[in-house]
Amino acid sequence: MRRGVGEYAAVALPLLAALALAPLVYSNELLLFNFIMFLILAQGLNAIYGFTGYLPFGYVGFFGAGAYGFALAVMHLDASPLLAMACAGVAALALGVVLTPLLRLSGAYFAIANLAAAQAVYQVISNPALQDITKGPYGVTLSSVFAPALSYGVALGILAATLALVAWLRNARLGLALQAIREDPVSAAMAGVAVVRGRTIAWLLSALIAGLAGGVFAWHISVFYPETAFDLSFSIFAIVFTLFGGAATQLGPILGVLLLYGLYNVIGITVPQYFQLIYGVLIVLLVLFLPDGLASLATRRGFRVP
Amino acid sequence: MRRRIVVCLLALACMAGARAAWAQQSRPAEERLGGCFDGYLDKAQTEQAAAQQPGQPAAPAEIRIGHLHASSGPYASISMPVYLGLKLWVEQMNAGGGAVVKPFGRKLPLRLISYDDQSNPGTAATLTNQLITQDKVDLLIADSGSVLTAVSVPIAREHKMFLFDPTGTGAAFFSKDNPYIALLADPVSTVWPRFLWEFLKSDVAAAGLTRVAILYSTNDFTGTQAASIRAALKAPGSPVQIVFDQGVPTSTSNYAVLIDNIAAAKPDVVLELGYVGNDIAFLRNLQESGTKFPMVFTLYPGIETSTLLKNVGQTGLAGVFSYVTALAYSYPPEVGMTLEQFRGSWEKAYAKSGVEFGWNAIAGYVTGLVLGQTLACTDSMAQLDVRKSVFSLSGKLKTLIGTFELNEQGAQIGELTPIGQIAPAGSDGIHFTVVYPSAMSSGKPIFGAK
Missing domain, CATH: 3.40.50.2300 (Response regulator)
Incomplete structure (x- = not known):
């Protein structure tokens, strides 16, 4: 566990300090916020995919549930933003519990079923018949709680907690058990690992992280539509960033987000018309030459990546 | 192996969206200049008014206009015509030496900085921030349609930046406590029908x-x-x-x-x-x-x-x-081109662009006309003065889509079809x-x- 603390201090603390100070030198705070949000999402995805091998293509479902959990708490309960953040986490956790049976599936079947579940939640939220509750397809406005500086700070806190969780998983008994399940669930079960319980815990932790990310996103952006909160690109980006950097590490998803999301914004501002082409070529090269992500450059040479 | 397949699928999905850059041509065309709405000025009068007066603040090299458009995705079909219509107006103005900017008492060239948000609201939000905080634009224009406009509304308000909203007609954008928005080229959805x-x-x-x-x-x-x-x-x-x-x-x-x-x-x-x-x-x-x-x-x-x-x-x-x-339906414009003139300019400039001429193209051009009149009328480039200037056009500005008219929240209630x-x-x-x-x-x- 001491190693986990050391890794956290080496990797997470400098990153958190940099992100905390960045608004003082760079005024596009929303861009910095997006970096934080994708760091949270990538680490949340890391918790389920990196440690158990389950790839949730519909990960955005938890994100959207969190965003709407926050919005509903503000709109109908007049909740304070922090209480609404708790509601965001609860909403995503509740969805995670409902979707727990999906863990009976594996591989592509799990990915597709998860994606379908996220779409189902989206359709329910955007149903015009629920306009009085969710505002249906017409979007929500949360201008009464709009506080970009405070929500930026809260996002940073969530990221700190998420990185701590991943650092803990990397070194704790549960994390090792999850990795054993990922490699061979039957052997892990034979060795006394509680497979179902382990997977369920990882699944719910992952859902909670995405829900909190969704909640703070709703708070920060304050006006959004269902298609914004359930945009599939959140899932795709989180998956690509995690795979690019290297799953099951703390550092890998961080590298993935910083490099790829940074590149995304550079391309998006300079030559947006070539964005898909450049991104696609980059991913093809990654698959061909670095299928285990950037972290594998070090692990192949015997170095431990935090 | 499974991971490779997944990543390959993701890569293919990205590459499927790749496409060539928009071929964009531009042709300057003659533009009728309107003056401030104490009454219209003809071209000679406007040029006379544009002469630098003693005591006026030093003029910047250019007026920066920030804008978002979507070249791909579900909103590209409504966004690209607006963008090209606006671009055409900017090019016409620059061909004539720029736009009259009252606070500086002279014509200044216009620089259109338009980012591609690819129909992604998250990207649109980031790029709106980019325009305000990094590019420090003088005038800010939202993307087309309500979904992409929505994310820009609170950001513009937070930065106290007036948002020119071409076609985002969602009624929720317009409220008494937000003075930083006006709908320009479409009637607000509650009034339009x-x-x-x-x-x-x-x-x-x-x-x-x-x-x-x-x-x-x-x-x-x-x-x-x-x-x-x-x-x-x-x-x-x-x-x-x-x-x-x-x-x-x-x-x-x-x-x-x-x-x-x-x-x-x-x-x-x-x-x-x-x-x-x-x-x-x-x-x-x-x-x-x-x-x-x-x-x-x-x-x-x-x-x-x-x-x-x-x-x-x-x-x-x-x-x-x-x-x-x-x-x-022909509305005789008092400012800008007639429909036939605009269509002719569009065909010259964008015949090969693949973007159809339609209402949204006109909306983009009208957005430019409102910008031009705003610059000609504003007392300063402070955003609340810009707002005052936009609202001073209400009920007076007549373009090829009819009479520009705002309610007190900034929603367009004129230009009914x-x-x-x-x-x-x-x-x-x-x-x-x-x-x-x-x-x-x-x-x-x-x-x-x-």
Whole structure:
């Protein structure tokens, strides 16, 4: 566990300090916020995919549930933003519990079923018949709680907690058990690992992280539509960033987000018309030459990546 | 191996979206200059007014106009024409030496900084911030449509930056506590259908057509229009009865079953309110089904006429009622080009761009005209002065789409579009007969033509 603390201090603390100070030198705070949000999402995805091998293509479902959990708490309960953040986490956790049976599936079947579940939640939220509750397809406005500086700070806190969780998983008994399940669930079960319980815990932790990310996103952006909160690109980006950097590490998803999301914004501002082409070529090269992500450059040479 | 397959699929999905850059050409064209609204100035007077006066602040090298557009994704079809229309206006102004900027007492060149948000609201939010905080633009213009405009509204407000909203008609954007927005080129969704419901309750009801079906796409634009029409038709004393009222996802592309369901309700009038793709699918399915209704109204035949004609055809559009925009109804402009002049300039500049000329192209150009008049009238470049200047145009600025008029929240309540009916013209063309309001009408409606 001491190693986990050391890794956290080496990797997470400098990153958190940099992100905390960045608004003082760079005024596009929303861009910095997006970096934080994708760091949270990538680490949340890391918790389920990196440690158990389950790839949730519909990960955005938890994100959207969190965003709407926050919005509903503000709109109908007049909740304070922090209480609404708790509601965001609860909403995503509740969805995670409902979707727990999906863990009976594996591989592509799990990915597709998860994606379908996220779409189902989206359709329910955007149903015009629920306009009085969710505002249906017409979007929500949360201008009464709009506080970009405070929500930026809260996002940073969530990221700190998420990185701590991943650092803990990397070194704790549960994390090792999850990795054993990922490699061979039957052997892990034979060795006394509680497979179902382990997977369920990882699944719910992952859902909670995405829900909190969704909640703070709703708070920060304050006006959004269902298609914004359930945009599939959140899932795709989180998956690509995690795979690019290297799953099951703390550092890998961080590298993935910083490099790829940074590149995304550079391309998006300079030559947006070539964005898909450049991104696609980059991913093809990654698959061909670095299928285990950037972290594998070090692990192949015997170095431990935090 | 599984991971490789997944990543390969992701890569293929990304590359499938790759496409060549928009081929964009530009041609300067003559622009009529308008002065501040103490009264219009002719070109010579405007140039005289543009001479640098002693004591005026030092002028910047250029006026930076920040804008977002979507070259790909679901909103590209409405966003690109607006962008190109605006770009055309900027190029015309620069060809004439720039725009008159009153605080500096001279003409200044315009620089359009337009980022591509790829129809992604998250990207649009980041890029809006980029324009304000990094590019430090003088004037900020939102992307087209409500979904992409929505994310820019709170950001502009937070930075106390006035947001020029070309076509984001969502009523929620406009509130008394937000002075930093105005809708320029489309009437706000709650007001836009006014002529339609008046027509239904008067002329149509008088013709004995009182049973109305409403089928709408569940998005902010058409959903709000449907709500406004519904409320008006259900008002006390209304002679009209709503017999079918259903929202469908905007992604709906097959209306065959829905048309059967509507027919079962035996309506006299069918209102289908959707985006371009919805209207095309509905009208095609209606034609294929052979089902007839005495009156059919859809939004986009009058808004993106070329696209609808190309995809639905003359026969499919014949008899359909729609809004009549400036594409088919001439408003004599006091500022800027006439429709014919603008269409000619567009064809010269963008004939090979693949972007159809339509209402949204005009909306982009009108956005530019409002910007130009704002710069000519503002006391300073402070954003609240910019707002004051925009609002000073209300009720006075007359462009090729009619009279620009704002309510106190910044929602567009002018530029209302009359109701018209489509008739075949020539071998493969169409023309609109304006049927309401009577002051603008050019003929009588023919019910049962669809």
